[in-house]
Amino acid sequence: MMRRAGILLTWIVAMGIFFLPAFTWAEEATGKEQAALESIVTELEELRKELAALKQETQVRDQLKATSEEKAEETERILTAVGQEYVLRREGSLGITYGASYAYNDTDVLENAKAGSGLTVDHTSNHSLSNSISAQYGLRNYLTVNAAIPFIYKWDQQATSSERNATDIGDISFGLQWQPFPTSTGRASYILNTSLIIPSGASPYKIDVEEALSTGSGFYSALAELSISKPIDPIMAFGSLSYRYTHEVTGLNQTRNGPNDASALKKVSPGDTIGASMGIAYALSYQVTLHLSCQYSHTTSYEFDWHGGETNKTGTSTAASVNIGTGWKLSPETSANITVGIGMTDSTSDFTLSFSMPFDFTL
Numbered sequence: 410m411m412r413r414a415g416i417l418l419t420w421i422v423a424m425g426i427f428f429l430p431a432f433t434w435a436e437e438a439t440g441k442e443q444a445a446l447e448s449i450v451t452e453l454e455e456l457r458k459e460l461a462a463l464k465q466e467t468q469v470r471d472q473l474k475a476t477s478e479e480k481a482e483e484t485e486r487i488l489t490a491v492g493q494e495y496v497l498r499r500e501g502s503l504g505i506t507y508g509a510s511y512a513y514n515d516t517d518v519l520e521n522a523k524a525g526s527g528l529t530v531d532h533t534s535n536h537s538l539s540n541s542i543s544a545q546y547g548l549r550n551y552l553t554v555n556a557a558i559p560f561i562y563k564w565d566q567q568a569t570s571s572e573r574n575a576t577d578i579g580d581i582s583f584g585l586q587w588q589p590f591p592t593s594t595g596r597a598s599y600i601l602n603t604s605l606i607i608p609s610g611a612s613p614y615k616i617d618v619e620e621a622l623s624t625g626s627g628f629y630s631a632l633a634e635l636s637i638s639k640p641i642d643p644i645m646a647f648g649s650l651s652y653r654y655t656h657e658v659t660g661l662n663q664t665r666n667g668p669n670d671a672s673a674l675k676k677v678s679p680g681d682t683i684g685a686s687m688g689i690a691y692a693l694s695y696q697v698t699l700h701l702s703c704q705y706s707h708t709t710s711y712e713f714d715w716h717g718g719e720t721n722k723t724g725t726s727t728a729a730s731v732n733i734g735t736g737w738k739l740s741p742e743t744s745a746n747i748t749v750g751i752g753m754t755d756s757t758s759d760f761t762l763s764f765s766m767p768f769d770f771t772l
Contacts, residue, residue: 481592484638487645487690489767490698490736490746493555494602494636495647497588498547506767508541512758536564537758539579545586553586561610561624575622579610584632597639604632614658614677618665628679629656647702648687655679662716671715680709680725688732698736700748705729708756729753730761742769 488495498504514535543557559579566572584604592598610625634651656679663674688702711723734748743766750761 483692484640484645486736486738486744487692487698487700488638488647489744490734491647491688491690491700491702493543493545493767494586494634494649495598495600495638497551497586497600498545498553500547500550501772502547503770503772504545504767505770506543506545506765508539508543508763508765510539510761510763512537512539513760514752514758534566536566538562538564541579551588551591555584555586557582557584559610563622563624565622573620573622575611575624577611577624580606580625581609582606595640597637600636602632602634602636604634606630606632612658614661614663614674616663618663626679628658628677630654630679634684643691645690646688647690649685651682651684651706653682653684655681667713667715668719668721671717671719673716674713675716676714678712678714680711680723682706682708696738700732700734700736702732702734703730704732726756727754728756730757734763743767 485496493506512535516533539559539561541557541559543555545553545555547553558581560577561579562574562576564572564574582604584602587601587603588599589601590599606626606629608625608627608629610627611621611623612625612627613623614627616623630653632651632653634649636647636649638645638647640646658677658679659675661674661676664672665674666672667674684704684706686702686704688700690698690700692698706728708726708728710725712720713722714720730750730752732748732750734746736744736746738744746763746765746767748761748763750758750763752759752761
């Protein structure tokens with residue numbers, strides 16, 4: 410009996426020695442699997458948190474994303490700072506714009522000396538200040554009518570002894586803007602502008618040229634212009650092509666120096682003008698915009714007919730300028746726009762400074 414009990418105990422101890430490493434390995438394997446499982450759970454939890462954060466960011470971004478209406482308003486705000494020819498009024502809305510511009514030009518003129526037969530150089534400075542009130546009304550979303558009335562002040566100083574000035578109304582204009590194709594996001598916008606300019610200002614062909622200054626062109630003219638604008642993120646590109654037709658002025662009897670001692674002007678045939686412009690605009694913020702542009706125009710020769718049968722023609726002229734401007738949004742209905750221009754040719758003012766403030770009304 411004792412021998413059997415010893416044999417059984419020996420067998421149990423041997424089995425324990427044999428299976429103990431297996432049990433130990435199983436416990437170690439189970440621990441590793443548990444650690445791996447916990448690691449996977451941790452990573453999944455972190456991934457869930459990241460996905461939740463990304464979803465929240467996407468929702469915030471969608472809320473901040475500008476709607477098509479907001480993009481249209483931003484485009485209108487940028488182009489309004491550039492010029493009214495690039496913007497149409499909404500149907501039933503009225504816009505009133507106050508504008509002011511200053512132009513300066515100086516030249517050196519050869520004059521006969523007061524004593525002797527020599528020549529003297531006189532420095533001539535021309536200053537012109539224009540104030541205007543314009544109105545735009547939207548007949549349809551694609552059709553706008555407008556009118557403008559300028560008020561002109563001119564000051565002309567030659568050397569220190571001769572000075573002239575004039576204050577009068579300028580040339581009144583009536584216009585129509587038409588958009589033949591509806592606009593859509595990302596596509597170019599085309600606007601056809603037509604204007605009739607009436608010579609309501611003091612005519613340069615009816616004043617005393619030695620004593621007075623003109624405030625108008627002196628002739629009727631019609632302007633046709635195609636304005637194009639296109640958003641190219643993050644800027645707005647714009648440009649225009651124009652043609653101005655002028656009507657001759659007859660029935661004149663102005664005293665001035667003409668060819669072959671002719672002294673009375675009878676008729677003037679002004680030259681027509683072809684023009685182009687291009688530029689870019691950029692919204693620095695919701696309230697501030699910046700735009701750069703250049704303008705070019707070519708005017709054909711003028712023809713002057715004199716009493717007595719004499720006729721003479723001028724040469725053609727070219728005008729070009731570079732402009733930089735900024736627009737400031739003061740309120741939802743009002744903004745202020747300032748533009749500085751530098752003349753590049755003799756036919757252009759040396760320096761111009763323009764200011765405009767549009768007001769919007771819904772009728």
